[in-house]
Amino acid sequence: MAIITVQRPKLAWHEKAFISTLFKGLKITLSHALRTFLQIAGKKPKVTMEYPEQKWDDQLPDYYRGAPALVTDEHERERCVSCQLCEFICPPKAITITPGEIPSDDPWAKVEKRPKEFEIDMIRCIYCGMCEEVCPEQAIFLRKDYAITGLSRKEMVHDKKRLYEIGGQRVGLVNKWNELK
Amino acid sequence: MAAIFANIDLAFLITALVKIVGFTFMMILPLVTVCVYLERRFSAVIQDRVGPNRVGIPLTLFGFKKDLQILGIGGLFQAAADGVKFILKEDFTPRSVNTFYYWLAPCLTVVPALLTCAVLPFGSELDLSLFGVVQPVKAVIADLSVGPLYTFAIASLGVYGIVLAGWSSNSKYPFLGGVRSSAQMISYEISLGLSIIPVFMVFGEMNLSKITSFQDLNGWLILPLWGEGLSVGRWVLWIPMMFSFIIFTVAMFAETNRLPFDLAECETELVGGYHTEYSSMKFALFFMGEYAAMIIGSGMAVTLFLGGWSIPFGPVLTSLTGFQFHHVAGSTPLLLGLVHIGVFLAKVLCFIMFFILIRWSLPRFRFDQLMKFGWLFMFEAALLNVLLTAVLMIWFPLK
Structure with missing residues (x-):
């Protein structure tokens, strides 16, 4: 079996110091939060099923x-x-x-x-x-x-x-x- | 005897009492429940879930058709339901614990957290001449001129609760949690204290009310956009102030044992951390202490860097609209005073949302990374920042 050497990704200094990565992470979580919040506010959560009212029988x-x-x-x-x-x-x-x-x-x-x-x-x-x-x-x-x-x-x-x-x-x-x- | 009674300012006593009860028990503690709700709901939407959206005022128990949901938002009473659950749960004390300290620890977590709110100005002043109080009442429980010192002195007592909980539980995971927490809190307290020294150097003042009034008139510390804030000096000093703000916030996360620094209770390694052996209301007290510390921490950050209760662009709005939007000592209408309290709460809530967002975005540090970060980066950065501010203030003194 061939041995595959996986290169560690080369990180820039701001990535190593969690600066740009922090904002990248916040952007991901915030976008999810915003999307789901709008879905809930519009009473149409796409992922969650509200059990007793909605059933999958x-x-x-x-x-x-x-x-x-x-x-x-x-x-x-x-x-x-x-x-x-x-x-x-x-x-x-x-x-x-x-x-x-x-x-x-x-x-x-x-x-x-x-x-x-x-x-x-x-x-x-x-x-x-x-x-x-x-x-x-x-x-x-x-x-x-x-x-x-x-x-x-x-x-x-x-x-x-x-x-x-x-x-x-x-x-x-x-x-x-x-x-x- | 009569002379002593004659000297007691009854109005002062009563207002002080009302402020203590009002701020601590009617604002901070309900805010804790709001935080818990926010935490659950916000984390839910971050993870594409719905979160608690059912609990309302249980009118169905009294024969009504539907539970009452406030503002149409479901689940606002989830925190109350959680509280009732905690009270009704079995309060179990393991046999191997050191009972005295085991009981003392939760109290030692909550009490310092609540004590620190004494110096936080939660509003400008309330003109209560309607109720026969001649002097306008300052919306701060104790208007100390060493406010932040007091806060840090008391807040650092919070570590005793955690250490005692870890030690008295007589169990390995709580013990590890307690030890970690004490090491972490001591390390980060240094950078926390050092980070705000530049702020006091700039203000030349340690009275939080005066600091806030100054920011009200002359622009927030990290947002100097009006009043004297538009001077070159303020904008040059803005650089070290921003550093201060960042270091303060990061150290605050570590101080309150929030993710990414929650090594004291990290569930994946230590079961529940220092409160593993606690149940029922004693556990709830730890919970409350943690959130109260978070609120006070946010309150401190807001007061020092984000203008506390002040309305953004207050003086500008005043001159534009003709209505009073900024605080003038002695002549602030009651309505404005109340708005200021609302503004303060709103800012604190925004800051707490930031806390929550960070918690659900970042992974936890490893313990050695945490210590290295605290001692080899934060501490030096805070020290250098003091130096930088001092040097800059040679050319740009504020007052």
Whole structure:
């Protein structure tokens, strides 16, 4: 490998004594200050986005990992079969599932199980997406909701109702329990 | 006993008290908060950010729709919010510290900084005959004839706060910060003191009020554009005065531990420097002391070199418009007195903006560079400047 000798820049005396360089620096900072100040005074900061008023939600990429949520399919069926794989894989142990049985007179009786209760503690959740990855039923997805707030710890625990509310209905997934398949 | 009471000038006492409270607590301390806000906002625009722009008077707490923003500028109450935060934070004292000195240090930083403002003339004079005060009240707390000496004597006490903080914290980073700071402040105090000797030689006067009045009539020291300032002598002396101003300003940066000389607290090397172990209001006191010292320093620079409270081209404006713009002892209207105070504050604020601009423009010196610069350049330059002024004054005496 060739050795490249980098020459130190030859400085004039006024540059060595910080005289001209001082003014050069001040000119740079002042020009930035003036430009940004005029932008702010004109209420149009070009770089900064004023968060709660301005959002970038429509620019979020498809792979964005927001709050995990449960989804239903075209037939309003809960896709989750409460296999609890997500509960076991969840690194911060944020998910708690209480499995329940589907009664035999239900049209989806052969699925056998659905969650009686499904809780995700959003204080613990680290938005890693493991639950989505591990789910064999394509029932849990990370949505694009990111501003999960609450005034108490209890409020921050998403229960089943809330999870389906966020998740909503998802079509076009593999329907392995569908008779018509 | 009655004779003693009869001799006490009640009006003087009351005005003195009002001046102390008014200047120190209603002007300097609020100015500190303004400085903090300015610092944050100015640094933000320099770095293409927006800065704190939300905090207003929190009317939403009382059921109103919106927070009140003064003059439409958001964030003016950021400093107040910061203050409340400091008060509400846990005041933690590490177990290994020397408690007495640990508690004393923050006070020793703030008190000298606030004491020095006693001799600063923050306005010309206030004609309070409306309120029954016969004599016009001079807008300076103590009209000493050795004002700058007093300022430097007290200001150099500020280093004790820093040294004690560094030492009593019983921790290596604060200790290094304290040691650095003491070395730095002692070195630069010499050039600071020497740099203004030419100024006093030119004025032949150490009373800051008289210095300012003179500049009001005859042009500022580094801007002699009216009155006797247009004489050849003033413009010849302008050269050493400009040197003085530059040396004074640089030494002032070092004295107040501002960048590029903030070796005492440089975050990249010493965590937080001398106040690493401090929290809550004790830390805030260091902060306040630093900014108060900055304000007083700016006030000194403004008073000595930029005409203090005087309106630029005051006498010229007076003769042009017919209204009085310059100070005449004994017959200055109240309104003009108030305008003078405003002018002083405006000048100080401009100077502080300069402080802030420098802070966000220049990188920090290395410690050996700092000491070399202080001892091998600043000190000599200040000494030579005294000599230069003395020689020039042989041919161009001012008075």
